Amino acid sequence: MTITDAPKIVSSRWHLDDGHTLARYEETGGYAGLRAALAKAPDEVVEEVKTATLLGRGGAGFPAGVKWGFCPPGVFPRYLVVNGDESEPGTYKDRILMEKDPHQLIEGILIACYAVGCSQAFLYVRGEMALAQERIAQALNDAYAAGYVGRNILGSDFSVDVVLHWGAGAYIVGEETALIESLEGNRGMPRLKPPFFPAAKGLYLQPTIVNNVETLSNLPWILANGGAAFAALGAENSRGTRLFAVSGHVKNPGVYEVEFGVTTFRDLIYAPVYGGGIRHGHELKAFIPGGASAPWLYPEHLDTPLEAGVVGRLGTMLGSGAVVVFDETTDMVKAALRLVRFFARESCGKCTPCREGTTWLERILERILDGQGRPEDLNLLMDVADNISVGLAWPPTQTTICPLGQSATSPIASAVMRFRDEFEAYLGGPAPMTVEVKGAAFVTKPAAAPTAGRTQEAVDA
């Protein structure tokens, strides 16, 4: 076990009943990071964040400081758009950050605006999160009154408005160009890119930085304690700490802040202070390591550290920090259908492979589960998936404007390759398969049944 004593960087106020209030925030070190930032030149703040090696926490995992640097010089205004549209299945962290510590997020937004030179910030909160909207509205009103936001912040020449904006229910809006379309008052359909990424032409075709809630929530600590202190935690490119939501068949489902890069999946799922192991009397069958879009992992992968590069080489991703744990009672065909149905429902309809492909995957899986499947359906599923993301490789190939379509192929390829016997049971016999997969995580069962995932109780029983 690698349970470290890394500090709580973003979740330090979660245990407080009033951590969302300005008074408590100030009492517990709040806005010290903003003061530290204002004492530096904007370029120095960018350097501090680059030193920290803060990877974006939204899913793609791109270094935040580097992303900031993509704004073309001399083009103004620049905007900051905060992505609070958390909706990747399995993901639960940004909502807690917004509900329990809204000032930490606001402070992070201000630091980013100061560093990048953004003239206005828009905080896009998912529509379904009423309490988060209320807490942020109150926090912004209080922060304006106290001089932290708005004109001449803390008596300096730094001025920026932070505008709270509500979404209205669309997963695709989590994609940054769809988020910008939505913020412009349009249907949330992604923009074609290249040629222009948001940093060059984003909101109103001006340079725009889109950052995730958790990413920005790290900035106050980084500025208050230094980028080097942040980079001293973790390993390789995965520095600092990170939030992981552990859900499904564990004893203690919860959202845990752990040291990034060194803590392992085994720690997260089995340590008494985290997941606490598989629920009584059961054993681990598989787990989703990074949200619905991520290829699945299995008991033989438990000792993998939560490090972006290492997990990437396994053929999957840490994504949005969502670990969903399945025990042996899980019907993997049903699980695959539920995940594919999500992507079919949430496809915006702009690109044919995604719109048609996800819908056909759903229909074929429904037919199989209804007992009406044909032996060739297994290969058909894989063939449709291969048409959405050619070669079923990792990183996935993309036939569409955004990654939503290819995401739907992860649960298909994972379930079919690993649990082919479950599909064949529904199909009433062996099903031929000729489609080839390249992704390293799309693996068949090891010859010897692994015992790594067995809980102590199950062994005793």
Added chain:
Amino acid sequence: MARFDGENLDTALEIISRYPVAKSATIPLLHLAQEQDGWVTDEAMEHIAELVGTTPAQVLGTCSFYEMFKREPVGRYLVNVCTNIACQIMGGEELLHHAEQRLGIKAGSTTPDGLFTVEDVECIAACTEAPCLQVNYRYAHRVSPEDLDRLLDDLAAGRLDDEIPPHGTLARTRQHIPADRAAGPADPTDTPEPVWLVSHAAPATETEAP
């Protein structure tokens, strides 16, 4: 009532004033229309088009993309049961079926008394608290069928009126930017380089084009 009335019109104008481009207020104004009427009427969309300088068809185009906007009346309480992966494996589908049976309606429909609408929804970001649901976007965590029965009884009896406003009302706290503190919206066509970048620019390394 369908166009914005006096107080809501003031709120609408305040919301629009925060954006450099009025059309960006479309979605917040659709929420305001839904708060006023419980659903989004054609008249409200026409009014929004007037206010943000687009056409009613453009407002409808935006409105129809987003699941939260209801273009026909729904129940006073919208009960959204999550059946996505983390909830599915913890009993979310069974919970939805229980709600359907208890209320005598299928997901997507409304009880004849207009009190409840039930929906089968996608992940609502409470995965560690599965199975979960929302009533008018207020959460209930780790819900058993018995919990659901109690919740529906309490809602029907009006015992949760203080905590759960009728459908349409999202946040009950609104952002207000005081005039004397506002930095103002940043016009995309006419905003200079921020003064704090200029004042902190290091002359020795200043190589950027003006």
